[in-house]
Amino acid sequence: MNEDLNAWLLALVQTGTFVLLAPLFSGWVKRVKCWLQNRRSPSLLQPYRDLWRLFGKETLVSYTASPLFRIAPYIIAGSTLLAAAVVPLLAVNLPTAAIADVIVLAGFFALARFFLALAGMDVGTAFGGMGSSREMTLSALAEPAMLIAVFTLAMVASSTNLSTVINHTLADGMVLRPSFLFALLSLILVAMAETGRIPVDNPATHLELTMIHEAMILEYSGRHLALVEWAAQLKLMIYGVLIANIFFPWGIATHLNGSVLFIAVAAIGIKLLVLGTALALGESMLAKMRLFRVPAFLTLALTLALIGLLSHIILEVN
Amino acid sequence: MLNQLPLYQQAILTLAAMILFSSFALLAQNRVLAMIHVFAWQGLLVALTTTFVAYDSGAHHLYFSAALTVALKVLFIPWLLHRLVRRMGIDREMHEVGHPAMVLMTAAALVIFCYYVAQPIHQLSTSITRNTIAISMAVVVLGLLMLITRNKAVSQVIGFMSLENGLFFAAVAATNGMPMVVELGIAFDVLVAAVIFGVFFFHIRDSIDSLDVAQLNQLAEHDQ
């Protein structure tokens, strides 16, 4: 009974950590980018200040907006929060791990994306509609790649549960698997597309005609904008944690012990640090692609995922 | 189980997957110079795999084969193609792939088909590389696909050379390499073929002023 309570408590703490650290992760990425571009970066805590400021501001809603416009930010933030609750950040084998199915995760993201697209179109502006249609096109292409990569992982571990996958990888030790290698590359590309980073979409742009994600949230202000922005930061962190913990799970806590948890926190901290740096490096080296070339990029992701799946079936199954 | 294999045997499997990926990459390439570079990478991956197999199986003549592959497929033939392409002035051209998505889907389907055909061989072999026999057959078939779907001479030749890569890989994967005399003969043939191809490009270009082999269609069986 005590164990169970501890486990639930840890699950809550884990979700809270996720929520609280997401802006910090974005701040870190921004800091590294600024270093690389020889600019003076804002403080690491600046995203928190921005969110705080936005929460205090008045929300202006257009008279053409429907009730969906007001509800959407909460749904988006809510489903992203649920996704965060499910992904193992510090420990596997938590009670929330029972619903930690990768397909459920994909479903949460799809829900958030659906309502975001609807909200973009809701007010009736041209930019919003454009952003929504672009977002749906790209996610329609990215979805198969992500699913195939995820199925590859599932086939290796014989389960779609994230916890089981991570446990399986931990049990195997340092193994060089072609299927994992290709699934990793594919997921990195998909993550870049889904979270709206360069080379697919520039999160810092002010040019509306080049926007995808930003175009959908142009009409939001005040706490609505705060929720949506914070959901985007949370999504980035979730993808980062997924990639870090599935493919390089060493350090994650398998049972609830003080020292083990401490190691877990340190481990995930280091992994996110490295991933954030890599993301900033990638964003600085690559240029944003023309929208019509993004399908080629996503076809590359699909091909990588396919090869991962094929190499699992052909090479790894005896 | 994969985690029970020693590291270099896992490396062989990973390299095989990367060779397959390079075949896909060749199919999707539009730019001539990029095609030549991907082909060189494929040759390097094949040579690396051969080295690992040589280490694993103790067949020392494979080290020599790997060195031969590097000299021929990674250094000489790409250099020759580079020089030709530059002399003909087509290094900036785009040799477009028609229907790239269809080609990639067909390629994936062909890989699955090769896996099915290679099953009986897979069941008989006892070496670590038996899994890679299907991959080598797939590389051969994808080289053939590249030959079919392209209609510029240089792309067709690279597809042909990629097919030869797949054949060499098949020999290494299935049988730990053919006898040395045969390997040398094959390498010599590939060398001569590459040189003759080079000569050919100039003849084609002088004859029809382009390298679009789709224009070489005068001798078809139609009413002249």
Next chain:
Amino acid sequence: MNALQFTLGIPLLASMLLGLFGQRTWAKTFNVWTAAAGFAASLWLAWGILQNGVLGGEATQFYVDSFNVYLITLTAFVGATSALFSRPYMARERASGRLSDGRMRLYHSSYQGFLFTLQLALSTNNLGVLWVAMEGATLATVLLVSLYRTPGAIEAAWKYFIICGVGIALALFGTVLLYFAAARVIVDPDQALLWSVLARHSSEFDPVVMAIAFVFLLVGYGTKVGLVPMHTWLPDAHSEGPTPMSAVLSGLLLNVALYAVVRVKIITDGALAMHPVAHNPHLPGYLMMGFGLLSFTVAGLFLHRQQDIKRLYSYSSIEHMGLITFAFGLGGPLATFAALLHMTVHSLTKSAIFITVGHASHIAGTQLMANIRGLIRTQPAVGWGLLIGTTAIAGFPPFGVFVSEFLLLIATMKAQPWLTLPLLMGLAVAFAGLFRHLHPIVYGDAPEGQNPVQANMWPVAVQLMLVLWLGLAIPAFLARWFDQATLLISGEGLL
């Protein structure tokens, strides 16, 4: 081994020398003399086989037995007669300025190189070296097909290169699979590609892998044999190159490729005899019959549409190779004997025809049949040569082709009676196709200003006489060789 070393060494050495001096005026005569010397060496080799039976033992790199000895002699002979024809032909081309120095060097060097690769392919015991030699044969001739550098020639050479290249690559895959199947049984890896060793242990090989390997090898080498649907390079390559090239390509390369297929079939039959694949121990045979019949029918139909005289006879080559493949596929002593005889007589007849065609197109100044007329009036020797050659190849008695086709029909009636009908119809269709084109060429009104040319018809006469002789009475030693080869291939002798 001495005779063999000469047979192989002479063309190799000549090829290298002619690569340096091929443009000199004496090079053409040198070509003829070396080809003749090669023929003499092959006769010496044949004499040795006649005395000793087999050259080369169980595990040697070279192996000459009754199956390939007459093919080696035949190759050298046709090589020599074509070289004889090539001498004035090339002199004319040189004089008219159509070919430069470099191309003369290329031509002569590749000619001898081609003969070398063919002899190597025939005499080697190592299936890997066989592959290397076959690929070498393609490489040696590809630049010759495009020798005239016209758009048509370049297209023909490109098609030849790519299609045969892909075919031979598939054959290499088949060889690798064969090696794989063999290496599991034969301990010494260097011996696992030697045909004589493989033939002895063939029943121990895994049947499924052997079947897959055979399919790849049939499709691969079958491309070089000219089996439909891999034949598309053949009419182009045979018609666009210089005529001596057409003669040797038609007469020799197709034979050697089919020889390779049959050697592999012997091994596959042994592997499948004990453990049939898909409940069918005759899988290789059926495949060969299918391809052969398809080639035979399609080529016979295409014969009617041709407008270029060399293309006409290339389709005739495809048709005959289809017939020989069908015969080998049918199996059994009668059909196999017929196939071996047919290989010999077809080679002799076809190269003679191509030489005559070379003279005919020289007289008329064109290769288009619509513009070649009245040969028998202008130059009776050429006209008669073409007429007799075509009657021989169409299967008229008493020529050798008639005998082999007759034997094949009897064998088909015994084994697969229903297939006799398509065979007979195909023969009739091909006959009609050849003669409807031939008649105006030979007997039409000769146009104004058509003059006879300097034409040495002796090689043609000798070859056609040989075909006639083989039709009337096969010499005892040849019959014995055919019989021993039949025993080897089909498991029982005929005589």
